Amino acid sequence: MAAEKKLLVVLAATGSQGSAIVNHFLEHEPSYRIRGTTRNVDSAKAKALSNKGIEMVSAELTDINSLIAAFQGASAIYAYTDSAGCAQAKEAIEAWESGKEKSLPDAARALEVSQGKNIADAAAQIPTLERMIWSSTPDSKALAGGEYDNYEMASKAEVLRYMRSTPALKGKVNAVYLAVFTESFVRFPVVIGWTKPTATNKKYLVRIPWNPASSMPWINLAQDAGSWVGALLKTDGDVTVEAVGGEMSTEDVVETMRRKLGVEIEIQQISLDEYSNVEPTGLMRHVGQLMRWTADLGIGREDPGAIKAEQFAKTHPGVKRSNIKESFESIDWSSML
Structure with missing residues (x-):
């Protein structure tokens, strides 16, 4: 008799990060069945995942109760929050405009922290949970001012x-620092x-507040991120890992864009x-600070x-690290024109 598959719950499974994890596990981790969460189970993306055999739930x-319901029976959870989405959320905009928060970034941060704590509190109520992977970042201000x-x-x-201070999650939370996604600039x-170009300037411009010659860490999200998560599920808890495919300067990325676009x-x-x-x-100040840090x-x-x-x-030979130069070469940059 075949062993029962473990359940992996992937939050926001229709998003670029969530779908990267889902697709990897479908192809490479047959010991797991997958449940994906989404706001709208009737969306085209949700239905496409359902057609692949993914259990999609709202x-x-x-809403912590909806998370508790989604996590029932889970052996593993892949969790992340959408920082850009938080900045665009009605709750954050209202908190900023009403004066409850002094800026939109402050309001977005408060909302994102609230969402993350809901994830932790819901996961803490799941007795079957063995491991949670949190898509995290270093605390730039605490580490470097x-x-x-x-x-x-x-x-x-x-x-x-x-998460790591929550008693029920002790020893269960691994974190992954995903490098900059190779598709970030085109998206x-x-x-x-x-x-x-304008009437007075015939060139396209890239205007950035970080050194374009500095080597930056990148990851091919769609091809590689799932392999890092798969490895972390097999690793004892409370581990934090950098997930980097390779490095390349902004100058070199832009040179790739020049060649591909012919401009x-x-x-x-x-x-x-x-x-x-x-x-x-x-x-945008916060975006600039994030990219300068990187x-x-x-x-x-x-x-x-x-x-x-x-x-x-x-130590984890299953981790995939796609060639970053080739990853940039494979991007369709035409939407930039």
């Missing part, structure tokens, strides 16, 4: 501390201050003030408790 990170104060990094780090051109692109290194002045909420210090380089990617990959 859950909201602001106010120069790198970023609401996303602060909120995820605070949630990790909360979010605003991150690199992407500016199209002239000029890089301008600007001040953080200039970078953040494109919108009034303060969010360019200056890597992902977990300043965190003495984080296992380096090379070290973890040596």
